[in-house]
Amino acid sequence: MNITVLYVGSSLLAPLKSAEREINHAHRLNLRVATYNFGSPLNDREWLDVEQDLGEANVVFVIHVMDGENASRLVTALERFKDRHDAVVVINCMPELMRRTRMGRLDVNALAGKKERSKVGTLLRSAGSWIGSQARRGKSNRGHGQYLKLVDRLPGILKFVPTAGALTDAKHYLYLFCYFLQPTPANIQSMLLYSLVHYVHDKRLKKIRVAPPEQTPSVAIYHPAARSLFESFAAYRKWYQKRLEPKSTIGLLLMRPQVVSKTTRHYDALIRAIESEGLSVVPAIATLMDNREAVSKFFVEKGKKNVSQIVSLTGFSFVGGPAMNDSAAASEFLRELNLPYRSAVSLDTQTIEAWNESQTGLNPVQAGMQIAIPEIDGATEPFVYGGIPARGQEPVALDDRCTRLARRLRRWNTLQTASRDQIKLAIVLFCFPPNKGNIGTAADLDVFPGVFDVLKRLREEGYRVEVPHSAGELRERLLGGDSEQFGAAANVAYQMSVQEYRRLCPYVREVERDWGPAPGSINAFGGELLIQGLRLGNVFIGVQPTFGFEGDPMRLMMARSGSPHHGFMAFYTYLAKVLNADGVIHFGTHGALEFMPGKQIGLSGECWPDRLIDEMPNFYVYSVNNPSEGSIAKRRSYAELISYLTPPIENAGLYRELAGLKDLVMAYRQSTSETERARLYDSIEALRQEAHF
Amino acid sequence: MHEPKTDRDARVFALYEQLLEIEQRLIPTGLHVFGRPSSAGEKTDLLKMIASFDRPEAGVRALPEAVAEGAVREFVANGAGAAVRFLEKEGLTPESTRPLFTLLENVSAKLQTNNELDSLVRALRGEFVEPGPGADIIQNPDILPTGRNTHAINPYGVPSAVAFARSEHVANSLLDRYRQENGRYPEAMALVLWGLDNIKTQGEGVAQALWLLGTRPVRDALNRTTSVEAIPLAELGRPRIDVVMTISGIFRDLFSPTVQLLDKAVRLVAQLDEPLETNYVRKHVLQQVEQDACDPDDAAVRVFSNAPGNYGTNVNFMVMDSQWEREETLGDLFVTRKCFAYGRDSKGHAIEGREARVAMDRALSRVEATYQNIDTFEIGLTDVDHYFEYLGGVSKAVEKRAQARPAIYLSDSLSREIKIRSLEETVRLETRAKTLNPKWYEGMLKHGFRGVAEIENHVSNTFGWSATADAVDDWIYAEVANTFLFDDAMLDRLRDLNPHSVHSLAQRLLEANGRGYWEVDESVVDRLREITRNLEDQLEGVHG
Structure with a gap:
């Protein structure tokens, strides 16, 4: 005896498999339950297996299938093996699949069209396909709570529905639905048995009694x-x-x-x-x-x-x-x-x-x-x-x-x-293209005055932060300081010895595969790694290292980027392990961390952005007009975005020779005198040349 | 005003159109400071632009162009009631105009306050940060208030019905423009698709690709776009264009179901039994199968992006760091980084970033035009280095593989009238409206240090269009030099604010000359060299 279950989700497989075991153990039906996860489109080879099983199935369950491609292939396959199947039970699928339900005299197609008066008919219409109807409405279902209550009461109601007559198969469908909605191992076993007992003709099934649905609270x-x-x-x-x-x-x-x-x-x-x-x-x-x-x-x-x-x-x-x-x-x-x-x-x-x-x-x-x-x-x-x-x-x-x-x-x-005065924060600025003049790069943002305002506000909020006198002073201290001494673009806040780097960062060997022995040549001086930034009490203003492509065309030419360089790795190691930052604020659109290699979405511990941001909550001050790159930061560096406004927008207007040109053109267009127009045209031509039109 | 009667008239009228286009172009004026309200003193231009779009979801109708200026001025001076009355005199009912002014009132009020700093402080206390959409303010005023956790969109909703409808016109205009210039349809085009515009427009770029192929999206019972169907040729009225899609790593990640959809569309078109002169996809796939004796599945690969988990073409890094000798290196780099195929083959096996260099070389070798949709005034061609790394990069790659420079087009999809422009036209327009425009650079210079860096970045990004597409006129470099370096008062200002960036700017101009993108008298070059030397002395003096 064969049952094929095509489902989506991760809670059904185990109870189905245990049901197969238990049923065979108790009833010796030689039941085989074939299962396929239909969560994403299957390939041709997988379909061959599905079709083989469908060809042998007595009963087919189709549950939660909502992928259009799988659904349309399945509709064809179900049609092909129509005569083979004693019952096809479709639950919570898209409408084109719901219509393939076939249980005795139950015709879902007809039911959907008719105005069935009975309570069972109404239930049936709403039960199996609520997902589809909800999607069509596009709004959350207000009646959903009531629906759930109804589901709780359903087994009770069904007791009073006669087992013979026109509603028999509808009742069976609703029973199966009740089992499915409370998918305890016992209920899933009952669901399979119930379908066999009522739809498969086999002597062995005659004496089997199926337990009523077990109930569990909805929340x-x-x-x-x-x-x-x-x-x-x-x-x-x-x-x-x-x-x-x-x-x-x-x-x-x-x-x-x-x-x-x-x-x-x-x-x-x-x-x-x-x-x-x-x-x-x-x-x-x-x-x-x-x-x-x-x-x-x-x-x-x-x-x-x-x-x-x-x-x-x-x-x-x-x-x-x-x-x-x-x-x-x-x-x-x-x-x-x-x-x-x-x-x-x-x-x-x-x-x-x-x-x-x-x-x-x-x-x-x-x-x-x-x-x-x-x-x-x-x-x-x-x-x-x-x-x-x-x-x-x-x-x-x-x-x-x-x-x-x-x-x-x-x-x-x-x-x-934590008390605000105990919290340590890192504010990370960017610098691209790599050049001292670009420290504080961010799309549409004047970074230093904004950071200065943030520092003042943090102090008001009780954070321990030393606030410079002005945004200009903040910038000068960050760009100047001891930077010259190290040949660095910005002040060096911390020198990390290679020994310390190796001790604190578990990924050094992997970085060395791409970049050679630590410390390497980027953000390094005198055998130590340089952490660029400024320590202002419990707040650190850091400058994120660049990708490290400068002067290295061979590295640029690689189809697959390698790990971050030692300087980059050391910077975030400093934030996580030396500064021990409770939170990081990346300031402005956008930096390099979230674009480091690794999985695109759903990262593992092998992915560089995951390793870099480590356990630190990440806040990202991000332009509101860039939801796309911002989403990469959310997904790959676990950033919570704080959007910022773009600059005011105005008409460009005209200036210098362009303004003069327009005046002449307007005069030309308004003039009715041919001689004046000829004269104006000469002036226009002269100015047109000058303005490079 | 009268119609042009003579050639002379026509020339003047055409010039007039060009001047209007510059004058009315929207530009950002200055920079934002995190946490501070918008510094827009004069909001009329912004509000006028917001008022020029129908927003059916909010019951808002666009103002007719003729009365927009007056009505918005009235609104700014005397409020919503006055504006509604003003329009009543123009024959518009209060019922039809009130929703718009409610929206404008809302926008004005929200621009006067700013929640960003409060929001950051709350976030640092671990409170909930409300999600919000991301877009240009003109596209979607619901981005206000800022200080929220910006989100992308449901990829299954792409392309929206509106985006698909709007894109028919864009695709047709694009093909019309090519036909005007070449007398026939392009057999193959390369499109650049980004996450940026496709999020904000609910997939106009995607829809344009589908239109060019002659396909339309199909939604499933759950209202998700999961399939495509062919538009019959009779209805389409033109051949199906072969479309090579180079997608950003970001698009690939954010729109993974859409990537499947685009690949599906190409494969669907490739197997339609249609005459080859009406279906260039099929024509090229069959050609390639015969030439290379390859699997039809491999010949139908058209969606290319980075290796999985990698981003960007690196063309921008190479240009910015001047690390190249021959231009073709830039195109080759583009292909090296972008030759990874995505989609599903005809047997249903996922293609998850399979390296497909030969397939990409072949596909690009047939390309006659390249194109990118621009949906924004806020992020233009010279504002960021990404446009030239992508559109420039792919065009340079085509140039070598097709042995001809492709026609390069852009569209402005965020306007009353969607316009197709050549790259050269767009670079000129951007330069005139922004880089050389005192309104723009004075706005930047109000921000001192960062403002100078912005000017330098714009010049470098402009240079990127020389390197990848030779699309920058000599006069542009000359005017940049005149405006920022050869005007002593200006040079002094810039030097005081940010000598590092002025130095980079001067060097970039020297590079433009050195690489042959700017032909100019040796005396000019000498003057630039001298300025560069002086700046170096100053920088060493400061930090030496």
Whole structure:
């Protein structure tokens, strides 16, 4: 007996495989469950396998398939094997697939058109295809909460629907849907069995009784160390051993199916990583479509916050789920709440190995859904923290990523809680093209007066900062100072010995492969690496080293860039390990860090921008008219952008000979006297030459 | 005003048009200081420009050109009510004009305050930083207030219906211009696609590429653009143009689903059973399969970018650092950095940045015109080094491979009327409106040290157009020298503010002369050398 399941997501595989085992063990059906992740377009070879299995399947489940290309190929394949299949069950897919549902006399096509009066008909219409209808509306579903309540009550309602008659198959569909919505291992097993019992003719199936759906709460708090879910924050607080000090508690948003199906190893690891940084957690199960309910219920209590940061692990938009995003509602809600919002990604449609090997990182589907859209809600820290291994069935954690993310959350926590006079900041300026005259380069920005204003404001806010008398003095001290002594473009704030560099930076050997033995020739003097900048109390104004292409055409000619040079690496090592900066402010559009080689999106610990920015929260003062390069900074250096205005815009106007020329032209056009026009024309011609027209 | 009757009239009228174009060109005047409100004293020009666009999403209708100036002046002087009344006299109903002035009131108010510094301070306390769109203020006044966490867009929404509709006209104008100059359609064009304009315009550059190929985007049930279909030839009324897309690393990253879409469009067109003279993509793919005995999949590669996880052409670094001897090196460098193919082959296998140098060489060898869409007044051809590294770089690469310099075009898509200009025309226009314009450089010089660096950067970026495309007239360099170096009072000012940058500027002019881009009397060169020497003495005196 064969069932083929075509699905998207990472919570189904493990329960499906365990269901296959359990069913065979209990009922000796010789059941084979073939599974395919349809999260991104399949290639021809993969399709051959899919078609082979479809050709042998008694029952086909199609779940959450929303990719147009996979869907249209699947429609064709389902048509081809129509006679082979005893039932095709399509759940939460795009409409063209929904219409392929075939269970006995159930005709979804017809139902969609008809005005079915019965409650079951209404339910059926709304149940299977809510994602599609929501996407068409393009707005978040107000009725979504009610819908969920209905889903909770559905098994109860279905009890009263007669099993015989016109609605039989619709009822079966809704039963399968109930199992699917609460994908506990037992429910997934029941879902498969139920479909076999009702649609496959086989003697062995006659006596099997299928358990009714198990219920789990729609929102709750989960913790790996707890035996059961908590339905209120009070109950969770009572159980939680550590103090739940709101100022150092992270609110996590988890995917409900993942918890219900008990595929939570990646969540568990991240939770432990965060706790081992001395932070507490409130891991809340959120519904797929709208995280506001879980946040309002568990992260806020009588107007007081229980958490200080929110980390979404759902991989979807905050309001709207996988099919659409109501970003306006999301950002308004988060603004009111005023809690920083992070979104971390577990690999859904590629394996850990594929991501590891990929030079691009996240594939297009995940880059679009899980990075680009959460960003519009206001999410930061786009980390990949887990995924399914090639030979695995459920997500596991990427331990080093969990640690990095957890430590970054702790650094953010420091910024939130520490006394301002204890906080150390680095403000990083750029210099391009490399020339002393270009220190403080930034598109459309006069950097020094802005930095000067920032310093003054920081002092008012209680930061320990020495403020120069003027923006000019700040610039002179940075450009002058001891720079000549080292042949440097700017003041040298720190000399890092090679020994110290090796001790503090774990990547020196890799840098040496590209740039030769440390310290090399860039930002180096007398065998030491030079950190250019100015220390003003707890604030350091640094000058970011350049790419290091100067006078090195061979390096420019390489198709693939190498690592940052020793000077670059040492600069950020200084910020992270010597200065121990609690935060870095990159000042103006734009620098080089975020363009260093590595994956494009969804970085690993091998990627240079990740290594350079390390655990430091990164703020980036960035031009509002450059969302594209700004997004690279967000994704590859975990920057939170603070947009700045562009300069005032005016008509260019005319000047000098151009103004004179226009006067003559106007006179010519208005003149009615031919002699005057001839005279004017001569003047125009003369001036035209002068103005190079 | 009367119509031109004679050749003489026509010449004067054409000049008049050119002068108007310069006069009305929008330019940034000065620099922004982080945290400070806009220094715009006179906002009329900005508001007038904002008022020249329909914004259906906000119920705002553009002001007719004839009454725009007066109405906006009235608004600035006496407020929204007065402006609405003013327009009522011109026959426009208050219902149709009020939403616009509500918008302008909103923009004016937001420009008078600035949240950037507050926002930074809040961010440093770990508070939520609200997300906001990124664009030119004219395109999207919703960028105000600033101090927000700028975001990109949903790549599946690209190209938007509006962007696709607008782009038909641009693609046609582009082809018309080429036909006027060459009497036929170009068989192949190279397009530069960036993230910058495609975010801000919701994918106009993408849409232009689709139009040239004769395809249109198809949305799936979730309203995501995931496929394309061919526009029938009868409807298209012209051949399908072969389009080589050189995309920035940033576009590649931000629009990865769109990269797939563009590749899909080329492969779709390549396999249409159409006469070869109406489908240049198919023509070239078949040619190449025959010539090189290669797989049709390899012959249909048209989307090129950097190696995965790498960015930029490095052409800008090479030019800025003067590290080249022959121009063709710049074109070759462009290909070295950009010859990585993206998309999916006909068997459904992802092409994730596969090095495809031969395929790119072949594709470029057929190119007859190169083009880039410009959607902004704020970031122009000489404001940054990226335009010449891309459009200049690809044009130089074509020149060697096709053994002919391509026609190089740009469009202004953020205007009432979309205009196609040649590169040379655009460089002249930018130079006249900005670099040589006292309104522009005095605005910069108000910012002292940084202002001088900006002037120098503009001259260097202009030089980039000599190096990559030989698109800069002699007079431009001469006027730069006259304006900034041979005017003693000006030279003194610049030297006091930022001697390093003046020195670079003088050296860049010497380089332009040395490399043959600026032919000028030896006396002028001597004068430049002397200025350079004096600056060096000064710099050594300061720091020696």
